[in-house]
Amino acid sequence: MVRVRFAPSPTGLPHIGNIRTALFNYLFAKHNNGKFILRIEDTDRERYREDALDAIIKGLKWLGINWDEGPDIGGEYGPYFQSRRIEIYHKYAKKLVDEGKAYYCDCSPERLKRVREEMRAKKLNFMYDRHCRKRNIKSDPTDPSTVIRFKMPLSGETCFDDVLRGKICFDNSTQDDIILIKSDGFPTYNFAVVIDDHLMGITHIFRGEEFISSAGKHKHIYDALGWEPPKMVHLAMILGKDRSKLSKRHGATSIMEFAEQGFLPEAMMNFLALLGWSPKDDREILSKDELVERFSLDGLSTKPAVFDIEKLEWMNGEYIRMMEVEKLTENLIPYYRKWGWINGEKYDVEYLNRVSAAMQERLKKLTDIKELGFYFFQEPSGYDEKGVRKQFKRDRIPWMKFVLEKFENLDNWREEKLEKVIAEGMEKFGVGAGKLIHPIRLAVSGLTRGPGLFELLEILGREKTIARIKRAINWIENNVEE
């Protein structure tokens, strides 16, 4: 049985790099009918953030990544918070000390800092000088004046197998006597991860390549405990547009910021899956089920990938276009509320659906409708500048007045009827359709672009159309020179 885990630390909001790691774990588990486990690595009390756990859970759920065992739902390998597993770590740490494979150390942070600076001055690798290694201090994991350190072999070489990269080796002389238990009694990541992965029966570890260098150290701990390490898969990183590590500078980094910006979880999952993994054929739009079905180790890349938001936007647009109109409306409603376009429980779903249908193929993100479709909900507060120059010339006024009058007397406010009015105007004034259509569009929407004019007007309704055309004529008379 395949068992994989996503093991975030609640020290910050999850960004797309973390989430993609979670996704690959998830896809691999589901592809193999295995279990996906969520474990919270909350052993750093200094950097702990109250809101982080909630953000992690929210982000994963939003994307559609569900776990089989985890902090909120439990499971037979719990607890799934490392902070609740302290006795376990102490037990194994003591065992290692008893067997002479680890030792207590009372070096102060100040001394460590000094040693580090001295080594730096000599241009040596920064490592603990093993001052306590042979002192045989008697202590206890809970004693705040001591830590427990691991006795690294002093010579030789240690290797582990990375599923993607093959054998990776480190010279033991370069490996530090890492801390297993901190002075506050909490384990370090390096220790807890080994204990938990083993005890939780993890079969495969998918994590970022920034963990490659610690994997060598983990191997020693596995060996010391007589355990077999899980299979290791170190994923290539996700980089920003400038090829540097992803950070705040690159815009939205927290996964929920993408949700707020109007990206769809299905599109986000699809896009993230393709960052560092390839289905190896020409298909790019893949549903969650298809991703699970097709996910495989040999499609995984070892090369860092640049996060390209333009492709995400394209893909999101694809998903918006594939969506049922009613579903699109449902997705848009929270934004309409947020912007005050609809209030309370009473709104015209029929109207919203027609707006959705008209705007669907023009949206890349849900929030695009704020710029592109506001006029369905609000009076335009001004007119597009270029549009004014081209379409709001004074000689258009008679044409607009003609259309206005016809509209006022129309017996049936239907697209076909509206179109007929324009045709009549073309004939009467001997001009092309655009000469009438463009000024009317600008008058009712304030924009020079959008859905077909007759569709737009029919949705908007007679009352608003008439009022807006009148207002525009007035505006031209007052603002445009002869």
Added chain:
RNA sequence: GACCUCAUCGUCUAGCCAGGUCAGGACACAGGCCUUUCAAGCCUGUAACACGGGUUCAAAUCCCGUUGAGGUCGCCA
């Protein structure tokens, strides 16, 4: 600095492991078609094997080196 990882269009990538294809697809970009505008859709185009050696009849593909990029070197994860 030491150690580790990586290297195909601007970007995501297929091809590499089992050498022989005009190096394929997608985003973006440019042009065209459609069209009342904008989108969408369709068609076309520009664009890459980091460099240098070697092995071989033949190298994007195998080997070595160089360069470049990234990562790690915490009582962070």
